[in-house]
Amino acid sequence: MLGLDDEQVKIDNNPLPAMSMKQAELIEKIKQEEENEAKKRVSLVVVGHVDAGKSTLMGRMLYELGELSDKEKTANERGSQKVGKSSFALAWGLDALGDERDRGVTIDIATSHFETANRAFTLLDAPGHQDFIPNMISGASQADLALLVVDASPGEFEAGFDRGGQTREHALLVRALGVRQLIVGVNKMDVVEWSQDRFEDIQEYMKPFLQAAGFAQEKTVFVPVAAMAGVNLAQGDEPKLRAWYNGPTLVDILAIEREEETVPYASAGQNVNLYLAGIDPIHLSIGAVLCPLSDPVPLATKFTAQILVFDIAFPLIAGVPLELFHHSNNVPATLSKLINVISKGTTAKQNPRVLQKGVHAEVEITLRAPPQSSSTRAPVIPLEPAHINKEMGRILLRRGGETVAAGE
Numbered sequence: 001m002l003g004l005d006d007e008q009v010k011i012d013n014n015p016l017p018a019m020s021m022k023q024a025e026l027i028e029k030i031k032q033e034e035e036n037e038a039k040k041r042v043s044l045v046v047v048g049h050v051d052a053g054k055s056t057l058m059g060r061m062l063y064e065l066g067e068l069s070d071k072e073k074t075a076n077e078r079g080s081q082k083v084g085k086s087s088f089a090l091a092w093g094l095d096a097l098g099d100e101r102d103r104g105v106t107i108d109i110a111t112s113h114f115e116t117a118n119r120a121f122t123l124l125d126a127p128g129h130q131d132f133i134p135n136m137i138s139g140a141s142q143a144d145l146a147l148l149v150v151d152a153s154p155g156e157f158e159a160g161f162d163r164g165g166q167t168r169e170h171a172l173l174v175r176a177l178g179v180r181q182l183i184v185g186v187n188k189m190d191v192v193e194w195s196q197d198r199f200e201d202i203q204e205y206m207k208p209f210l211q212a213a214g215f216a217q218e219k220t221v222f223v224p225v226a227a228m229a230g231v232n233l234a235q236g237d238e239p240k241l242r243a244w245y246n247g248p249t250l251v252d253i254l255a256i257e258r259e260e261e262t263v264p265y266a267s268a269g270q271n272v273n274l275y276l277a278g279i280d281p282i283h284l285s286i287g288a289v290l291c292p293l294s295d296p297v298p299l300a301t302k303f304t305a306q307i308l309v310f311d312i313a314f315p316l317i318a319g320v321p322l323e324l325f326h327h328s329n330n331v332p333a334t335l336s337k338l339i340n341v342i343s344k345g346t347t348a349k350q351n352p353r354v355l356q357k358g359v360h361a362e363v364e365i366t367l368r369a370p371p372q373s374s375s376t377r378a379p380v381i382p383l384e385p386a387h388i389n390k391e392m393g394r395i396l397l398r399r400g401g402e403t404v405a406a407g408e
C-alpha cells in the first residue's frame with residue numbers, strides 16, 4: 001500500500017467551472033452506450049475530379065461489404081446498360097436519383113451506411129462537377145474523414161490535378177471545412193498495369209501540395225486501388241499489385257483510421273485528444289496528469305511502497321540510485337529507507353540492511369533531481385495509492401537497464 005508524503009497541491013478557492021451536463025445523466029448515457037457497444041460513428045466524404053471513379057469505388061466497396069445485394073447490383077447493371085453506360089454499373093449503388101442516372105454523374109450527395117469491424121460509416125458521396133461544389137461543401141462540412149479519389153490513367157491524373165482540375169480544389173475545400181484525415185485512393189491502377197512507378201510518382205507529386213494545404217503527413221495515406229474490378233478495396237489479391245504493395249486495403253485503412261470527432265465527454269478506457277486552452281506548454285511535461293480541481297491527484301517526492309524484488313544478482317541497499325517508472329513517467333529515484341521485509345502478510349524483519357531477490361518489502365522511495373536539472377525544486381510526480389487508482393499507483397524500479405522491483 002502506498003502512503004503519500006504530505007506534499008499536496010494547494011487548491012485555490014475559485015468557483016469550479018459548471019458542468020454542462022448533469023453528472024447522473026452523463027453516467028447513465030455512458031452506461032447505455034457501453035451496453036449497446038455502439039460502434040464509433042464516422043462520416044466519410046468522397047471527393048475527387050469528375051470521372052475519377054468515386055461512385056464506382058464506393059458502390060463496389062458497399063457491394064463487397066455486403067451492403068448491396070447481388071440483386072441490387074444486377075438491377076443496377078441492367079439499368080445502366082440501358083442508357084449505354086455499362087461502365088457506370090457499379091456507380092448505381094450510390095447515384096440513386098433518376099436525374100443522375102440519365103446523365104451518368106453524381107449530382108446530389110447520396111448517403112449510405114456501411115460498417116467495418118469497429119466503425120459505423122456514414123458515406124457522403126460528393127459530385128465531381130464544378131457546378132456541384134456547393135453540394136460537396138455540405139457533405140464535407142459534416143465529415144470526419146475524406147477519401148480523395150484520383151485517376152491514375154495516363155494524362156487523367158494530370159488533368160485532374162493541374163489547373164482546371166478539381167483534385168486540388170476539393171482537397172483545399174475539405175481541409176478548409178475542418179477535415180484533417182485524408183485517404184488518397186489512387187484509382188484505375190489496372191489502366192497503368194499496376195505500375196509502382198506511377199503510384200509513387202502520383203504520391204510524390206501530391207505530397208507537397210497536400211502538406212501545404214494543411215494535411216499533416218501522418219494523417220494522409222495513399223492507397224492503390226482499381227474500383228471497377230474491386231481490387232484492394234476489401235481484398236488485395238491482385239498478384240501484380242501484391243508484387244510490390246504490401247500495405248493495407250482501403251477497408252483496412254478505414255477500419256484503423258483515427259477520425260477526429262468532437263465528443264461532449266469520454267469515459268474510462270477511451271483514447272482522446274484534449275485541446276487545452278490558456279495554459280503555457282512550458283508547464284506541461286511527460287507524465288502530467290489532468291484532474292479535477294476539486295479532487296487533485298497528490299504530488300509526491302517521497303512515498304512508501306510495497307515492492308517485490310525481482311531475481312537480481314546483487315541485493316538492493318538503501319541509497320542506491322534507481323530509475324522509477326510510473327505511468328508514462330520515468331524519473332531518477334533512490335530507496336531512501338528499507339522499512340521492513342514482509343513474509344506471509346506480516347513483518348518478518350524490521351529495518352533490513354539489504355533486500356535479497358524474491359522478497360516482499362516495504363520501502364521509502366525518494367525522487368532525485370535529474371542529473372542535468374538546474375531546478376532547485378524537489379522533483380515531484382503525481383501519484384495515487386493503488387487502492388484508489390491502480391494505474392496511478394503502480395511503480396517499477398530499474399537499475400542499470402534491469403528491472404529490479406515492482407510494486408505499488
Ligand SMILES: Nc1nc2c(ncn2[C@@H]2O[C@H](COP(=O)(O)OP(=O)(O)OP(=O)(O)O)[C@@H](O)[C@H]2O)c(=O)[nH]1
Pocket residue numbers: 048049050051052053054055056057086087088089091104105106107127128129187188189190191225226227228229
Ligand atoms: N479501368 C477502370 N475504370 C474505372 C475504374 N473505376 C471507375 N472507372 C470508370 O471511370 C468512369 C467514372 O466512374 P464514376 O464512378 O462514375 O466516377 P465519379 O468520380 O463518381 O464521377 P462523377 O460522379 O461524374 O463525379 C466510369 O466509366 C467507370 O467505369 C477502375 O478501377 N478502372
